[in-house]
Amino acid sequence: MADTQVQTVPLQVKDEQIISPWREAWRALRKNKLAMAGLGIILFFVVVAVFAPIIAPYPYDEGELVMKNKPPSEEHWFGTDYNGRDVFSRVVYGARISLWVGTFSVIGSVVAGTVLGLLAGYYGKWIDTLISRIFDIMLAFPSILLAIAIVAILGPSLQNALLAIAIINIPTFGRLVRSRVLSLKEEEFVMAARAIGMKDSRILMQHILPNSLAPIIVTGTMGIATAIIEAAALGFLGLGAQPPEPEWGKMLSDSRQYIQKAPWTVIFPGLSIMLTVLGFNLIGDGLRDALDPRMKN
Template sequence: MPSVAKISKKSPWREGWKRLRKQKAAMFGGIIIVLFILVGVFAPLLAPYNPNIQHLEMHLQPPSAHHWLGTDDSGRDELSRVMYGARVSLTVGFFSVIGSLIVGALLGLIAGYFGKWVDVLISRIFDVMLAFPSILLAIAIVAILGPGLFNALLAIAIINIPTYGRLIRSKVLSVKQEEYITAARAQGMSKTRILFRHVLPNSWTPLIVQGTLGIATAILDAAALGFLGLGAQPPQSEWGKMLSDSREYITSAPWTVLFPGIAIMLSVLGFNLFGDGLRDALDPKMK
């Protein structure tokens, strides 16, 4: 008997991961992300000092064996505060993106699939929101709701809804013309089932990529709101707030500004590198 060749079915996600591993820049970004996540999760175990306890007699001490990154104007250990700041900034980044992605994807699905006046209404709402600079819109929302970490997270989630909504809308407009969607309609499948069983699974690849890149933007927005005093409130450790509290010591005690700034830069760099690599790995044209 002739031998039958085994046909291996390779998942597109497995193929994407294989291509992603070959990209050194993306892997480097992934390592940075993992390190920051570990630091944030295990901050209570890794931080050498309590980040909120003040030691005024130790204020503005330069980096030393006792305080590796020095102390701030209240004598608090900078290393401990940067570690706890990773927890705050990553929390805002992840959850704001998850919130805006869910709402934006739902609105984009509805607009792209049903079309007509529904599409016009949702698209005009997106256009109005995008007409405002994102950070100014976030400031306005926090000013209405009141300063605080949760309100800053909510504002960042709201301002990014149009980004994900328009992205998935454009993808749905293409997917709903496919033959398998026509076949599903011919079989009498309900619109809700078509949306969530066929349209969404074939449309979420660009959402995952944009979401990864969006976390970097959310971290920057959270730092900006914290710098303006609209985000995390004292004594909570947050990188943007740390920069704001230390801006008058930029010449006399530069370490108080340098290390929170480096933390913001590295975390944003990590997500951007990983997001760029993920986009290339999941793009079928890059095969």
């Protein structure tokens, strides 16, 4: 009986058939019209912030008193403020400040909160107790009051306002990461990594952290919107950006007494805050739907 030879044919899988979770999430995000609208709003303000010196027709800190509180016109699209400064130019430059404060304060919160959350959730015991109690104490205070207290101690300035906003948002990301670590550290792939002698630092960075990125990204995106509102609130109270910096909240505060005589000095900064926050909230909702498996059909 002749020997039969069985030839194995290698299985060929097209690259198109292998879809990473992030690529799949991007495809789902592109189908979300509201999320794309939010992304468009954010990109618009980013372009405005980057090219502010080109877009703004006048210096944001120079004005003429003879042009005080002039209504919108061809010469001044958004009118002028109580010092005769061009409101459009100040709104354009204000996009730089708001996006800068919102983005970098959230980055600081994410980094600090992630590190503390990883340590608390993975090691537990007294480390978890200490970090969790610190978070509980910080969350016991209204966030804006805690930010006011921090800025009052450090002194009113834009940099101190950024630091205060970063500090008050640390517990949000810390508790989020801690809860993810508590659920992931008992998974089989983590237990297998421990069994082969992998170091805790490698387990945290190569296994637990990558599987926690989705909720961090979603919360961080929405956190930028919250940070922009908090920066505007501090600026409105005179604890954020100082004159002549054109921060939107500070612009609202300086113009509130002219709201009846020159409403455009309040309307345009307020609309800028609203649209920016709306954009980040829309893209945040879209990211949540795209990255959360429970939201998929």
